[in-house]
Amino acid sequence: MSDFTCALLLMAAGSSRRFGKNKLLLIDRNSDYLAINTAQQYSHLSVKWAIINANQLSLLPGLCHLGYQVKIVSESPSFSESLKHLVHATTDSHSWLIALGDMPLVSRSTIDQILCYLAQGNQLVVPRFKGKRGNPVGVGREYLSAIQSLNGDVGLRNIVDEQSAQVTWIDTEDQGITFDIDETQDWVKYNELMHSIRR
16 A cells, blocks of 8 residues: 555553653663653654653653654553554554553664555554563554543553454564563663673
8 A cells, every 4th residue: 555654652641650761761771751762763664753741841842853743641551541642643544553651662673663564555563572562553454443442541552452363473583572661670670781782
């Protein structure tokens, strides 16, 4: 499809209750925010949106520099509310690539592979590492009503579970699709890894 469009939706407005503070504002050894490091992985895409809350305005310059359109909300919405905000802003898109702001290690090759499957008409594309499903998730317009029916912080898990027979699975060696910054030790591990790569 020559005019195929896929909008990248970066979910970055959460309150990070389990982490104890706003983990997306964590600063690494290079003085970069976690959310900006994640956003960088998708910067090669043409249509990019991110959602942040009013307590995360320090992310705005970095996101804009990377070419993102940014939706700012007053409080930390649920995942489903954030997703609906961004889908509403990109309703002309044929599909959406839904990424989480606390997953900075997803490889560009995985991202491009998911986009390729979406462009071929697949409507629900999920990467998998050693049998464990991960993110980002690609969703086509056939699931627009399902997205609009989501509530709370369930994410896309319910849709994937209910439509498992329709999922196009991508088995990958990219462990980044399952690595998120959920606890302090994850952040320590991430910084150690990035330090070893950059030396």
